[in-house]
Structures are given as C-alpha cells and as structure tokens.
Amino acid sequence: MARGKRGLIAAAVTVVCAVTVLGAPGVAFAAPAPPPAPSTTPGTGAGSPPATNAELEAVRERLDTLYREAASATDAYNAAEEKAERQSAEIVALAKRIVEGKEKVAELRKRVGSAAAAQYRTGGLPPEARLMLSDDPGEFLDGSSRVSQGERATRHLLRELTRTQQDLELYAKDASAQWKKLEAGRKAKATARKKIEQRIAAARKLESQLEKEEKKRLAELEERAAYEAQTAWLDSGVLDGIDGTATEQGSAAVKFATRQIGKAYEWGAEGPKTYDCSGLTSQAWAAAGSAIPRTSQQQWKQLERVAVQDxxxxxxxxxxxxxxxxxxxxxxxxxxxxxxxxxxxxxAGAGSMPILGVVRPHTQ
Known part of the structure; x- marks a missing residue:
C-alpha cells in the first residue's frame, strides 16, 4: 500500500488505471514519475517573448480562481434550479386545491340554498298555527323533528362552507408566496448563470492569449502543483492503516461514476452525456439506489461526516x-x-486539492 500511495499523482490517469484499481481492490496505482519541471526554453512563436515560469504560475493561480468562482456559482445555480422545481410543484398542487375548493364551495352553496328554500316552504307559519291546522298531530311532530334536523344540517353546511372559503384564502396566499419565491429563485438562477458564463469566458480568454509552448508549460505547472499537493497529503500518513472496504452500494456508486470517465464537464449537467462535479456524484448515488442532495454544498451540509482516515x-x-x-x-x-x-x-489523487472533509450517504 505504501508503494502505491507514494506513486499516486494528482494529475488525471488513464481509464486503464481506473479499471485496474476497480478490478483488483487494494492494488495500488502504477507509479509514474513526477511531472517534469516546466521548461524555460523560449517558444517558437513570433511576437512578444514567452512568459516566464513566474508569470505562468500567476496565470495558473488566476485560472484556478476563475474556475473555482465558476464552480461556486454553479452550485448556486443548481440550488436555485432545485428550489424552482420544488416551488413549481407546490404551486401546481396549490392550484389543484384551489380548483377543488372552488368546486366544493359552489356545491355547498347550492346545498345551502336548497336547504334554506325547503325551510322557507315549511316554516312560513308559527309552530302553534301549523299544529292547529294539521289533520294528524303525530305527523306534525314528526315533521317538526325533521325541520329541526334540517336546520342543524343547514348550520353544518354553512360552517363547512365557511371553512372551505377560509382554506381557499390560505391556498391563494400560499400560492402567491410560492410564486414570489419562484420569481426570486429565477433571478438568483439568472445571476448565477451570468457569473458562471463570465468566469468561464474570462478563463478561456486568458488561456487563448498563451502560445502553444506556454500552454504546454502551463499544463506542466498544473500537473506539478497537483502532484506536490498529493505527495504532501500522502506524506502526512493520512491513509496509514485505512481499511477502505466498500459496501455494496458504495461499489455500485463507484462503478457508475468510473463508467463516466472521459465524458465532458458541463456546468449544471446531470448526465447522461455530460456532468458537473455534484451532478456526477448525485447521479452515481441515485444509480446505487440512494437519493442525495444535488449540490456539493448541500452534500457537505446534509450528509454524514466521517474522518478522512475512515x-x-x-x-x-x-x-x-x-x-x-x-x-x-x-x-x-x-x-x-x-x-x-x-x-x-x-x-485524480484524492489529496490533489485542499480537502474540506468527507461525507457519506446515510445508507452507505
């Protein structure tokens, strides 16, 4: 294990390496040599002198910043999109309740009107007069009982009508509130989208200004920075004695994720052709039978945290x-x-970037 840990680099490795690791758990990656230090040989392109390593390092740091800001905005975009979906569903459900409530109100009003008309027809004379005019006192008493029952039923209908109307008012207020939230979410989503596009455009413009030789040296700088970060992480002994046995669901999630190797990154994407970082992890766990939060920030907030050593x-x-x-x-x-x-x-090497922490889906 020590030999394999030493040999891991932060630069991306081939699919063959991934298949090797997955096919034979516990076998370390092949140990490629560290990436070479960037050459300072001037490029062959015409024009201004090639950038120095210090200048390229500044470019690398600027690119890292731009892409990190784009990633953070992508999380905000994904979160706004997820909220919008929930709010839209809630608005649809409330609209259905409002329609049903209006139909119920109409029916209750009809029943209350019919009951009131019936009482008017039978209740025009005082009870004493109706008793004196009745040929059958027993029938009169039965009728009086039915009238009393009818009055109670009418009062019940009126109470139900009042409750239904109050429910309708609440549904309407809830729908209005959800609509305002939806509009606010759309604005947040649009703002995040604009920020993403601006950061990516700035990064691409910066890269486009480099000569071919400078791009090559920049890639070498990126590989070396990742290699050094991974090496330092492994040198800390963080993986000493780690068990690392996957559960059935964990293995299924890994299998799904590694099958996507080679597919392009696209912000806001959840597959099947492209993914962003949290789109990949959330879909991998969905394929393993467990729904987890969509964004990396919500995954960090909501999932169980475990020590890196575990x-x-x-x-x-x-x-x-x-x-x-x-x-x-x-x-x-x-x-x-x-x-x-x-x-x-x-x-890539797990320690090739600054680790905030490790989380585990609850069913893992």
Missing part, C-alpha cells in the same frame, strides 16, 4: 472552504471527479 470507496470528498467541488473516493488514495469546464471526468 473513508471508503463511494464516500464523497468535499473540497475548498466553500465546499464548491466534490469527488468520489475510489480507494488507494484516488478519487473520480468532473474537474471543470474544458476537462473530462477523470481519476
């Missing part, structure tokens, strides 16, 4: 202080994730 395949690793990224642990110090726009779902 994590096992299928657990979710939440990254950065704002819980803006999530990957799924697959064992041997690695995780599968949808990194960012322009990248594909891949296997």
């Amino acid at each position: 994590m096992r395949p299928g657990d979710l690793i939440i990254y950065f202080d704002d819980a803006s990224h999530v990957g799924m642990y697959v064992g041997d110090g690695a995780m599968v994730h949808a990194p960012r726009p322009g990248r594909t779902i891949t296997i």
Whole structure:
C-alpha cells in the first residue's frame, strides 16, 4: 500500500488505471514519475517573448480562481434550479386545491340554498298555527323533528362552507408566496448563470492569449502543483492503516461514476452525456439506489461526516472552504471527479486539492 500511495499523482490517469484499481481492490496505482519541471526554453512563436515560469504560475493561480468562482456559482445555480422545481410543484398542487375548493364551495352553496328554500316552504307559519291546522298531530311532530334536523344540517353546511372559503384564502396566499419565491429563485438562477458564463469566458480568454509552448508549460505547472499537493497529503500518513472496504452500494456508486470517465464537464449537467462535479456524484448515488442532495454544498451540509482516515470507496470528498467541488473516493488514495469546464471526468489523487472533509450517504 505504501508503494502505491507514494506513486499516486494528482494529475488525471488513464481509464486503464481506473479499471485496474476497480478490478483488483487494494492494488495500488502504477507509479509514474513526477511531472517534469516546466521548461524555460523560449517558444517558437513570433511576437512578444514567452512568459516566464513566474508569470505562468500567476496565470495558473488566476485560472484556478476563475474556475473555482465558476464552480461556486454553479452550485448556486443548481440550488436555485432545485428550489424552482420544488416551488413549481407546490404551486401546481396549490392550484389543484384551489380548483377543488372552488368546486366544493359552489356545491355547498347550492346545498345551502336548497336547504334554506325547503325551510322557507315549511316554516312560513308559527309552530302553534301549523299544529292547529294539521289533520294528524303525530305527523306534525314528526315533521317538526325533521325541520329541526334540517336546520342543524343547514348550520353544518354553512360552517363547512365557511371553512372551505377560509382554506381557499390560505391556498391563494400560499400560492402567491410560492410564486414570489419562484420569481426570486429565477433571478438568483439568472445571476448565477451570468457569473458562471463570465468566469468561464474570462478563463478561456486568458488561456487563448498563451502560445502553444506556454500552454504546454502551463499544463506542466498544473500537473506539478497537483502532484506536490498529493505527495504532501500522502506524506502526512493520512491513509496509514485505512481499511477502505466498500459496501455494496458504495461499489455500485463507484462503478457508475468510473463508467463516466472521459465524458465532458458541463456546468449544471446531470448526465447522461455530460456532468458537473455534484451532478456526477448525485447521479452515481441515485444509480446505487440512494437519493442525495444535488449540490456539493448541500452534500457537505446534509450528509454524514466521517474522518478522512475512515473513508471508503463511494464516500464523497468535499473540497475548498466553500465546499464548491466534490469527488468520489475510489480507494488507494484516488478519487473520480468532473474537474471543470474544458476537462473530462477523470481519476485524480484524492489529496490533489485542499480537502474540506468527507461525507457519506446515510445508507452507505
């Protein structure tokens, strides 16, 4: 295990490596050499001199910031979308209740009117006069009893009519409140969408200004930063003695997630062709038979937290202080994730980014 942990790097590895790990649990990844230090050889392109390593490092940090801000906005977008779906469903349910309530009110009014008309027809004379005019006193008394029952029934209908009208008012108020929330959610969603698009556009513009050789060196810088972070994480001994035995559901979630390797990242996507980071993890667990929150921030807030030393395949690793990224642990110090726009779902070192914590679906 120690040899495998040492050999893990934060750069994405091939699908073959992923299949090897999943097919033979406990066997460490092959240990590729650390990525080479970025070359300082000038590029061959014409124009201004190539960027220095320090300048490229600043570009890398700026790109990281832009994509992290896009990821955070994506979480806000996904949360707003999820709320909008719930609120829309609630509005539909309230509208159905209002329709049913109006039909009930109409029916109750009809019944109350009929009852009142019947009482008017039989109750025009005082009871003493009706008794004197009656040929059969017994029949009169029976009729009086029925009139009394009719009056009680009418009062009951009136009370029911009043309650139904009050319910209608509450339904209307609830529907209005839900509609206001829905409109607010739509605005929040639009704001998040705009922020996502702005950050991604800024990142792509920044990358487009680099020469081919500079892009290559930038990629090397990214690989080295991830490698160094993963190495430091493993050197901490965090995985020493870890069991890492997956449950049946955890294995199913990992299997689903790793089958998506190579598919493109797309913000707000939940498959089947593209995913964002939490879209991948939530769909993987849905495929395993367990519904979990849609966003990485809600996954961090709502799911059971476990120590890094206790994590096992299928657990979710939440990254950065704002819980803006999530990957799924697959064992041997690695995780599968949808990194960012322009990248594909891949296997990476679990410690290649700052870990906020680890969470586990309740049925795991």
